[in-house]
Amino acid sequence: MKRWFIPIILFFTLTACATSPTGRSQLMLVSPEQAISASQEAYVQTLQPLQKEGKLDPDPATTARVREVTGRVIAQAIQLFPASRNWDWSVRVIDEPETVNAWCMAGGKMAVYTGLLNKVNPTDDELAQVMAHEVSHALANHTAEKMSMAMATQMGLMGVAVATQDSAYSGLAMSGGAMAAAMAITLPNSRTAETEADVIGIELAARAGYDPKAAVTLWEKMARVGGSSQPEFLSTHPSPGNRQANLSALADKMMPYYLQPGLRPVYQLR
Template structure:
């Protein structure tokens, strides 16, 4: 039993990686495993919605999202060349009461019509949403959340074994199911959110979108939510000074936004 617990501790100590901003991350699940699991989860998530006609039902809206997202993806690939081989995808899900967007590992994305219709983001503001979500994938946050969940379950399995609960101790995690839960329903840590803010605002600025829109986006989000924050905010915890932080970041990102020349676009369909 002591050997089992020591093995868990050793694995947690050695399975570390470094994020694009230099932060240490727990990586019991590799980015490649997270991408594979997310690919399966993406199909499982969209299939029933497609059967109901709720995916990309408005061609003009879908095209708007594709153009904005495609410009940000092009910048992501320039900054992170290994993502060139990702199967990038973005879909608009017709759920008017859902104010949310997400990006799984490997660049599998979705935006809900509730965010588009209730927040009514400008192109600059929508670019902040997509840049932020894409940054979660670039920083391997899905793999990180899966790893935290796995470490937690391993610890509970160890406790169960000590307590003699052999039934619980034999429970195993399902990769694709866990990926879907982690990527869509569970919140990132505040550290991960701050990291996605920093990376996302730069990607959007490089793509030609005004970084000052990051702060106005969150102002709109707060107004839409009222006393109850919309899902996008509730699953994206943030410190109270987020808007101030974003305004300060915007000043630093303006040179990217103001640089001359055409901005490439990654083709999405």
């Protein structure tokens, strides 16, 4: 069994690949469908205690604003990625004034924290960049990708346990898909994934009628708001030094989408 276990792990790791919307090769030991199912469960588990504490959607006007901006972004996401039409899209505002963060799980389960809204004080254009960026992580299957990386690590540890008969490694198993999905939104994204979400997100926001130049001012605000401590959003969204320059170049290319005449559709969120 020792002789065959590690080669089997390597086989699945090397063959379970997919292609991202930008053409990048992705490790996919967890399918997008599995990630969506696990995220639905994780979303409920994450929100239930917050609901009991009265921390969900504390201000109707704020929730309406978030849903309007996010709904316009989602409408464009569905046009560009038709499979996402079947997602059970949802966004909630979480009342945690010190948490500067937002996230989107696989399948369109989203949240934004009052800390981001109050400390960063984004314009609608800047808020659209936040939400479009998070939506892009879901569209590009980054949750499934991070879950797959965690699974590959776990399989490697199991291989070590089998090969060495060391029981210390065998206790490091994941405790289920929902936990893995919940952990995926707290783990740092790779720079490659961040660049991918930047490219997809700025286009979604521009198509939704939001100024793409706001992507640059948003990250300037994010960098300032932390002071000596780093906001949670930046800890899970590593920012290379040339990010603002890249976003500025992307913004110029996205201006034709932003300047298109006509009203933008709004996906009705619940």
